[in-house]
Amino acid sequence: MIDTLANPLYRLLGNRLAPEGPEGCLSILIFHRVLATPDPLFPHEATADTFDAHMSLLKAVFNVLPLAEAVERLKTGSLPARAASITFDDGYADNVTIALPILQRHGLPATFFIATAYLDGGRMFNDTVIEAIRRTPHDQLDLNALGLGQHDLGSSEARARAIGQILPKVKPLPPDEREITVARLCDLADCGPLPEDMMMTTNQLRSLHDTGMDIGAHTARHPILAKMDDDAVRKEIAEGKAFLEATVGKRIRLFAYPNGKPGKDYLPEQAAIVRKLGFEGALSTQPGVAVRTSDPFQLPRFTPWSRNAYRFIPSLLGNLATKI
Numbered sequence: 303m304i305d306t307l308a309n310p311l312y313r314l315l316g317n318r319l320a321p322e323g324p325e326g327c328l329s330i331l332i333f334h335r336v337l338a339t340p341d342p343l344f345p346h347e348a349t350a351d352t353f354d355a356h357m358s359l360l361k362a363v364f365n366v367l368p369l370a371e372a373v374e375r376l377k378t379g380s381l382p383a384r385a386a387s388i389t390f391d392d393g394y395a396d397n398v399t400i401a402l403p404i405l406q407r408h409g410l411p412a413t414f415f416i417a418t419a420y421l422d423g424g425r426m427f428n429d430t431v432i433e434a435i436r437r438t439p440h441d442q443l444d445l446n447a448l449g450l451g452q453h454d455l456g457s458s459e460a461r462a463r464a465i466g467q468i469l470p471k472v473k474p475l476p477p478d479e480r481e482i483t484v485a486r487l488c489d490l491a492d493c494g495p496l497p498e499d500m501m502m503t504t505n506q507l508r509s510l511h512d513t514g515m516d517i518g519a520h521t522a523r524h525p526i527l528a529k530m531d532d533d534a535v536r537k538e539i540a541e542g543k544a545f546l547e548a549t550v551g552k553r554i555r556l557f558a559y560p561n562g563k564p565g566k567d568y569l570p571e572q573a574a575i576v577r578k579l580g581f582e583g584a585l586s587t588q589p590g591v592a593v594r595t596s597d598p599f600q601l602p603r604f605t606p607w608s609r610n611a612y613r614f615i616p617s618l619l620g621n622l623a624t625k626i
């Protein structure tokens with residue numbers, strides 16, 4: 303049970319840091335996965351229990367709004383005090399099976415940004431690497447032929463470390479080369495069949511939307527936009543948007559940049575492409591809090607970094623305090 307005695311104090315502090323009206327500011331939280339039980343490879347990843355505790359605290363201390371409404375009220379200077387919105391990136395099936403019932407129990411809205419190419423049995427490259435390294439029977443893996451080094455895999459910690467070293471080298475490769483490299487890594491790892499149910503199905507996506515949750519665009523194949531020309535960027539974003547609109551039967555208003563670090567994963571000038579494609583706002587992963595003068599096409603987001611419930615609200619208030 304979480305001690306809630308500090309919540310009135312947190313609300314008072316929140317009122318100072320995030321007042322209502324034109325001086326208001328919006329904390330946008332970003333989540334990816336919510337696991338049923340702790341993953342030995344990633345002990346810090348959110349589980350159902352921690353997500354439940356965090357949502358309970360968030361509801362007690364912040365005023366949680368649907369993101370589209372919050373972005374509109376940010377622009378018009380009419381946010382409530384302590385405004386916050388919840389977002390999920392990528393389209394993991396556990397968002398529907400695990401996070402959704404928790405959000406519904408707390409009566410909290412969220413926006414889910416979906417990379418459409420991986421729906422219905424697909425897998426993002428990072429998960430292919432993670433699941434291959436998790437499953438390989440080998441205690442040593444020589445990936446020098448792929449430029450990915452040699453790795454000790456003798457323990458969960460060693461496997462997690464190897465994944466941490468491999469992913470940053472694979473991530474910046476062009477999408478086609480990345481696919482080939484990851485497929486060769488799987489061959490070398492002899493990992494056997496990998497899971498095909500990590501991402502949502504289109505039926506799950508539709509049912510998520512039907513519960514009243516909002517759906518946002520996140521490209522089709524989740525590329526690093528900063529490395530692509532304008533036509534390719536336009537195509538990736540438009541393809542994802544069109545698929546989602548056809549699937550849920552509603553206009554998609556918001557976009558989240560894949561990976562999302564400005565200047566590294568997308569270029570600030572690419573925000574103009576997003577605007578011209580008919581979106582009303584876009585989100586980066588730059589830490590911080592959105593204020594009225596923030597570029598609505600590059601709104602910052604805060605990643606909750608601790609599973610410790612006692613640190614959750616202090617970390618959000620700390621994020622608010624760094625807005626200037």
Ligand SMILES: [Zn+2]
Nearest residue numbers: 391392560561
């Ligand atoms: Zn993503």
